[in-house]
Amino acid sequence: MKASRIDDPAISRSPLAIQGLTVSYGQKPVVYSVDFITPPGSLTAIVGPNGAGKSTMLKAALGIKRRLSGEVLVYGEPYEQQSCHVAYVPQRNSVDWDFPATVLDVVVMGLFRDLRWWQLTRRHHRDMALECLCRVGMEAFAKRQIGQLSGGQQQRVFLARALAQSADLTILDEPFAGVDAATEKAIVEVLKSLKRQGKTLLCVHHDLSTVRDYFDHVLLLNVRRIAAGPVDKAFTEKTLQEAYGGRLSSLQLEQIVMPSATTQKV
Amino acid sequence: MDAWLRALTFSTGYNTSLVTLGAMLLGASAGMIGSFILLRKRSLVSDAISHATLPGLTVAFIVMALLFGDGRWLPGLMIGAGLSAAFGLWGVQHISERTRLGEDSAIGAILSTLFGLGVVLITVIQAMNTGGQAGLTGYLVGATAGMLAGEAQLIAACALLLLIAVFMLRREFLLVCFDAEYAATNGVRAQRVDMLMLLLLLAVTVIGLKVTGLILVVALTIIPPVTGRFWTDRPLRMVAIAAICGALAGYLGVTLSSVRTGLPTGPLIVLSAFFLFVLSLLFSPRRGMVAMLAAHYRFKTKVHLRQGLLALARQEAIYDALTLRVLRRHGFIRRDNVPTPLGLAAARDAEHEEQLWSLYRSLYPDEAAHLDHLGLEPISDCLPPDTVMSLESRMHPPLRSAL
């Protein structure tokens, strides 16, 4: 019976297939029975109001949080066996930036899997980390202590660390939260270039007005899965209304879904 | 047993009764002030304060021994202890505010170095060879046996004063604990109130030294508040429960120690408090372990049951072992995982229920956002009947027209 499920090509080829995932704090489900199959090679936004369980869902998928029920498969296998295919960028404020480490040290952490305990960090490891820093425009800061960086720079360092992992699926938790416009642009460029290389990206996102510009797929979440699919199909006034309740005014809604507002009239 | 009963009813003489009363008042005031400290998430500050009393105690002892020949005068020792504890408190504040070190490091550093200094000073006293130095070690683990009536009276009186002070200041403390910035806009000087809170904590610690000893006095300011937290979510009620627990612990501890000579009071008070804590941890109906684990299990089963039934209704395969087990136990599927007629009926109901809820969510997104249970409960239990009726009718318009 187990084999039949992995034979399902949509699941076995998907970088992250979530089925019936439920996570709860005490008696209150934060994520309830969510199914989502990430299309390979997509740049997907996970969108929903505050407390909708977006970050929690990702953490449960990565085994960081315990799940109440459900199953998560990476290319058809449990995450534990496939973690080398996945890079995770946690929320920037989840770590202590006062930690005594340089920017380069943090990026080298992305090479964790390549380094056994007896191996020292060699020049080519450092070069590789520097190259990743270049891609996010932070090479000048390599020797800087991480506490001296601005919020946007910290976020870029995190992205560079994920690049160093050279994973097929990159999961980002609110990479645009509290960053400056230049950083936002730089990050989007990196994400799009990764997508061009055929990588898959999954990204918790808050700013509804940029969803259309940045992403091609979307998962609308509010504890349950509200809608999922290509942005044109799933990101509509109706689904947004359902995800956000009355928290969006009709004017906001119109602006967000402008391009298709006329055709998708409910 | 008999001795304990007599002690419990305050009929073992004036001194013991006085000590019992003092310990109860001490427990109550420590519980009260400790609750605010717990709400500020700074419980272990009291650990630093209590260890920091040792150098003061020893210096006071040395000074008094040099001046009067005997260093065991309680008020003098308490003043010394208070001064060095204040220094320790200042050190913790200073290190955690002015440097990059966290409060935990500040507490640990102050606690260990000042205690180390105290130990050095104790060896100085031993080298001085004055009388009564054995009296000092009583402050490590507490000694109420052989306490003078005057000392017991002093402790009881101070504890009572503290109790009154904390009671009078409870609202200001609460405001600061809850939201220091908001308190500041309301004209409460947050920093001053915070300092006052810590000073009262310091006073409780110093008074408690003689009763429980400096290592265990921390317990009086932590365990009763944590116990209180299990029984209520309302802060002032928690403070009251903590005070009662503290008093009860003092009462039980002192009376138990009178059962046999040589039993230490401090550990017995702490263990009584801990006993109350364990009872609450296990059996509190709201946050107790038994209740929580049972509720979690019920909830988990419910989620799996609903997910399983929906999968049956949608004719999807089920893989989750727990889901299968739950369905089997309800008789909804056979041993070979084929749904029974009962199961199919239940699945249809669950699907219907789910559709009603999802209709409700799309029609009334605002109201739905305020509901906690998110559709695991039967809809007719959660919503007024007319709402359910209108949902039903919206779902089956053709049926209605046929009628």
Place this chain on the structure above:
Amino acid sequence: MADFLMLSLVPLVVAVIISLTCALLGNFLVLRRQSLIGDAISHVALPGIVASFLITGTLAASAMMVGAGVAALVTVAMIELIKHLGRVESSAAMGVAFTAIFALGVLMLEWNDASGVHLDVEHALYGNLESLIWFEGQHWLSLFDRQALADLPPQLARVTWVGLLVLAFVIVVWRPLVVGSFDPAFAASIQARPILTDLLLVVMVAITAIAAFEAVGSIIVIAMFICPAAAARLMTNHLGHQIAWSQAFALISAVLGYVLAGYGPGWIGVDASLSAAGMIASIAGLILLLACVFGPHRCRESSQAVSDA
């Protein structure tokens, strides 16, 4: 000189090894904001030892170590239990657990009147560094004499082994330890097993605390877990350098503290000696004080990063 060999060499070496070991682990405790776990564990060594004495009836080192180890594990389990199931904040959970177990230890001690057998609270707290006498150490050549070496106090060998064990642990687990200290969520995502590393770190802390406890008492252990590492943090922004600083500070505190306690009173003409453990802790605190006032990296780097966090 013979005096030094017989009376001072072993205590000094033991103090230095323990200080270095504690300071090494302390770096991670301070960075993870878990400093007080060392405090909690060293407090419960006494109850563990008392319990093992009551059960086995002996004061053999092995039985004591096992007892203290069990007590440490029980405490850690209790803290986790109270924290997760009772949803109590972690410092309060620690306070509840270690005070209760310590109280139980004191009660057992007094109840059974075991104080006659050289087990008492003061000894547990201050330790008795000065009692580690090497009777055969009468000449420098004794250092090369097999028989004389066999007479070394067993504590020396024990703390040396523990020191090597901790060193090996830090070297082998270095990367997971650093990654897990900085970013536990990321560590979990790359299968660096932050929870296992966490647990191993606590086990190492417990082993160190117990070995040290028996030789030097718990107060020096708490001081050495925190003060040198905390002072080192204020000296540099580089983890490797921080560890080097902490080792230097630990060495200075141990040597200076021991010498001051043993010979200090003699210098001012008083014939007495002070508690070496207490003095070592005091010196460590003094170093931290100096670092707080003069350390080049005593403040956080930028106010902006703090307000973000």
